Amino acid sequence: MFGRTKAFSGFSVNDLGEARRFYGDTLGLQVEETGEGDMRMLTLTLGSGARVFVYPKDDHAPAGFTILNFPVDDIDAAVTELERRGVTFERYPGFEADDKGVVRDERGPAIAWFTDPAGNVLSVLQER
Known part of the structure; x- marks a missing residue:
């Protein structure tokens, strides 16, 4: 039924400005902000072209699971660069x-977990 739809995922954050800076500046993703006032939201475009919706939520609770995984060819280089950009693992x-x-x-793959400013869990991983 939905095999051909352009489905997308989404998650909440408690501060849209911090999320925009983190996903855009720290992680280097393409980030588009739309809407006004209480209706502002972000769209992240991943390297695969997939898009992820990020929305503010006053009573945000961080996801207790990994919401985004970033596969890399060299996990040590990626971890070093993320640390240089202020990420803590x-x-x-x-x-x-x-x-x-x-x-x-x-x-399984080599994996390192980190969080966004809202406490949502992300990972960088390298397949064997």
Whole structure:
């Protein structure tokens, strides 16, 4: 039924201006802001061309799961660059991370998690 629709995903943030700066300046995504007043929103365009809708929510609660994954060819270089841009990597119980915050488990991709200013979880990962 929806196999040919141009579906998109979305998530909330508590501060649209901070989100615009983080996703545009820190992560380097194409960010478009539309609307006025309480009806402002962001559209992120990912490298694949997919678009993600970001909207402000007064009672925003950060997602307790990874909302966006960014595959890279070199996770160490990506983590180093993100740290240079002010990103701090998360460490979660049950996942053994190296000194850079990268989990390198032979069962899956090398992955490092970080959050946006609203506390939503993102990851950078490198397939084996």
